[in-house]
Amino acid sequence: MSNIYHFRTMPFPGPQSYPNRIAVVGDLGLTYNTTTTVCHLKKNRPDFLLLVGDVTYANLYLTNGTGSDCYSCSFPNTPIHETYQPRWDYWGRFMQPLVSKVPMMVVEGNHEIEKQAGNRTFVAYSSRFAFPSEECGSSSTFYYSFNAGGIHFIMLGAYIAYNFSADQYKWLVRDLASVDRSVTPWLVAAWHPPWYSTYKAHYREAECMMVALEDLLYSSGVDIVFNGHIHAYERSNRVYNYALDPCGPVYITVGDGGNREKIAVEHADESGKCPEPSTTPDDYMGGFCAANFTSGPAAGKFCWNRQPDYSAFRESSFGHGILEVKNETWALWTWYRNQDSYTEVGDQIFIVRQPNLCPLHQKVNSHLSSAL
Ligand SMILES: [Fe+2]
Numbered sequence: 001m002s003n004i005y006h007f008r009t010m011p012f013p014g015p016q017s018y019p020n021r022i023a024v025v026g027d028l029g030l031t032y033n034t035t036t037t038v039c040h041l042k043k044n045r046p047d048f049l050l051l052v053g054d055v056t057y058a059n060l061y062l063t064n065g066t067g068s069d070c071y072s073c074s075f076p077n078t079p080i081h082e083t084y085q086p087r088w089d090y091w092g093r094f095m096q097p098l099v100s101k102v103p104m105m106v107v108e109g110n111h112e113i114e115k116q117a118g119n120r121t122f123v124a125y126s127s128r129f130a131f132p133s134e135e136c137g138s139s140s141t142f143y144y145s146f147n148a149g150g151i152h153f154i155m156l157g158a159y160i161a162y163n164f165s166a167d168q169y170k171w172l173v174r175d176l177a178s179v180d181r182s183v184t185p186w187l188v189a190a191w192h193p194p195w196y197s198t199y200k201a202h203y204r205e206a207e208c209m210m211v212a213l214e215d216l217l218y219s220s221g222v223d224i225v226f227n228g229h230i231h232a233y234e235r236s237n238r239v240y241n242y243a244l245d246p247c248g249p250v251y252i253t254v255g256d257g258g259n260r261e262k263i264a265v266e267h268a269d270e271s272g273k274c275p276e277p278s279t280t281p282d283d284y285m286g287g288f289c290a291a292n293f294t295s296g297p298a299a300g301k302f303c304w305n306r307q308p309d310y311s312a313f314r315e316s317s318f319g320h321g322i323l324e325v326k327n328e329t330w331a332l333w334t335w336y337r338n339q340d341s342y343t344e345v346g347d348q349i350f351i352v353r354q355p356n357l358c359p360l361h362q363k364v365n366s367h368l369s370s371a372l
Contacts, residue, residue, distance in 0.1 A: 005100040010048060011149035013183050018149040018325040019047040023102075025320040026052035026109070026192070026228020026255045030091050033258025033318045036338040041320045042098055043342045048148055049102050052228040053109025053192030057259055058087035058124065060111070067260065083114045088124050107155040108142055109192040109228060137175060143168045145175050151325060152184040154222075156191040156213070163212050172213070176220045181360075185328040185353065187222045189249070194227035196236045196251040198311045200266040200273045202229055204280050204302070208289035214241065218248055221360050223353055224323075224331075228255035232264040232316045233335055235347060239310040247358035250351050252333065258318045265316040267307070274303035313347050329353040 011017035023046035028034050041049075061084035062068045068082070098104075112125035126141040138144040142157030154175060162168050179187060193206040195214065217225075218240045233256050240248035256263070266273050281288050290302065307314070318338040325331040335347040 007101050007103055008047065009103065010147070013147040013149060015150045015182065015185050015328050018151065018327075020324065021046045022048045022050060022148070022323040022325075023320055024050045024052065024190075024226050024252070024254050024323060025257045026226075027054040027231055027259045027261075028091075028257035029054070029057040029259025029261075030087065030094055031258055031260050033338065034094075035258075037256075037258045037318055037320055038095070038098060040336060040338055040342060044320075044322050044336065046102055046322065049099065049104040050153070050190060050226060051104055051106040052190050052226050052254065053107050054111040054228055054255070054257075054259065055106065055109070055125065056087045056091040057111050057261075058085060058091075059083040059114050060260065061087050069260075083124075085124060088128060092128070105146065105153070105155065107190055107192060108157060108159065110159060113159060137178070138171055140168070140171070143171060147184055149325070150184050150328065151186040151188055152179050154187070154189040156189060158191045158193050158206055158209050162209055169212070169216075172216065176216070179220075181221070181355070185355070186224075186325055186331070187220065188224045188226070189217060189222050190226040192227060193229040194234075194251060194253045194255075195225075196239060196310055197227075197230050197234055197253055198267050198269060198304075198308060198314060199230045199232055199234070199264040200268045200270075200275060201231070201264040202280075203268045203275050204277075204290045205229075208281070208287055211289045218245075219360070221247070221355075221358060222249045224333075224351060225249045225251045227251065227253045228257070229253070230255045230264050231259065231261060231318075232256055232314065233319060233321075233347070234314040235312050235333070235335070235349070236310050237312045242308075242310060244309055246354065250333075252321065254319075254321050254335070256318045257320070258338065263316050263318065267314070269304040269306055269308065277302045312349075315346065317346065319346060329355070 023041050060069055063082045063084055106129050108125050113121050115121050131141045132144045132146055142160050145154045195206055195210040230253050234253040236251040238248040268274050319336050321335045323333055331351045333349055334345055337346040
């Protein structure tokens with residue numbers, strides 16, 4: 001009944017086989033800026049697309065199709081709100097020329113919550129995309145993992161339970177224990193709200209998730225973390241617990257897909273821009289956990305008074321990124337701005353794994369034995 005579409009699947013897992021070009025973007029929505037982002041992205045010929053949450057923004061539309069920009073309407077303990085499902089159809093049709101040819105994996109953002117009667121949430125997100133089955137280790141659409149050649153991807157849910165006693169935590173420990181780095185040398189994690197972002201918008205909002213999971217991911221030798229949520233671009237230096245650490249992950253925020261909300265321009269370290277700490281987490285983020293701040297150049301403070309050392313590069317532009325894993329230890333990351341020509345580079349760096357310098361940390365064993 002429809003045309004026949006086909007795509008190339010990911011290479012079989014192995015240390016010498018990698019997809020050529022992995023596009024990474026978040027917070028797409030469907031606007032003129034989204035059109036530019038996706039057009040630009042297609043020109044960069046990705047083999048695989050990683051979408052780090054906030055997909056259609058249907059929850060910001062009333063059922064007559066007009067925008068509502070009602071930011072508190074899908075939070076708990078508030079009345080059920082309209083969320084205009086045809087936006088999902090529009091978005092699907094818009095993306096079809098790309099995702100009918102290129103495999104895409106997606107993880108949920110806050111705009112996918114879409115709370116309904118009976119406290120049902122994430123219904124469109126969980127229904128409209130395909131996720132690995134239970135035989136692949138996870139029965140959840142909110143957290144799962146998969147391999148793409150020699151890369152093991154871990155997708156985590158920031159808006160469901162992640163603490164020590166949660167199913168997600170137990171699954172994560174089991175999944176990390178199953179990773180064979182001789183087969184998949186690269187370990188890449190993705191979830192929606194970043195832990196390391198210096199923008200004022202959503203500043204330190206996901207700190208409870210960070211407190212719960214950073215040690216586990218660090219101990220497991222995660223190489224790269226991709227996030228969205230902040231409508232701008234930022235790349236960190238390798239960091240752990242706010243201190244530079246050659247064995248910590250590189251955190252890359254690409255919530256710059258072009259959605260209908262404004263681009264983030266203010267930084268928490270600018271004069272007068274530091275948010276009041278108690279206002280930073282929302283109801284879905286597990287409360288206020290930033291009190292653990294003990295190290296770094298702004299120890300004892302909530303904000304820095306200059307761009308923190310962990311922040312390597314930041315820019316308020318829409319765009320997308322391309323990850324090219326070259327071999328077991330080298331990967332090239334390139335960020336492209338929408339306003340540039342297709343070949344002009346906004347930010348580019350080789351990310352180099354150093355397995356000899358950073359053997360898997362001993363702590364992971366204690367996590368494993370206590371959680372399993
Ligand atoms: Fe978001």
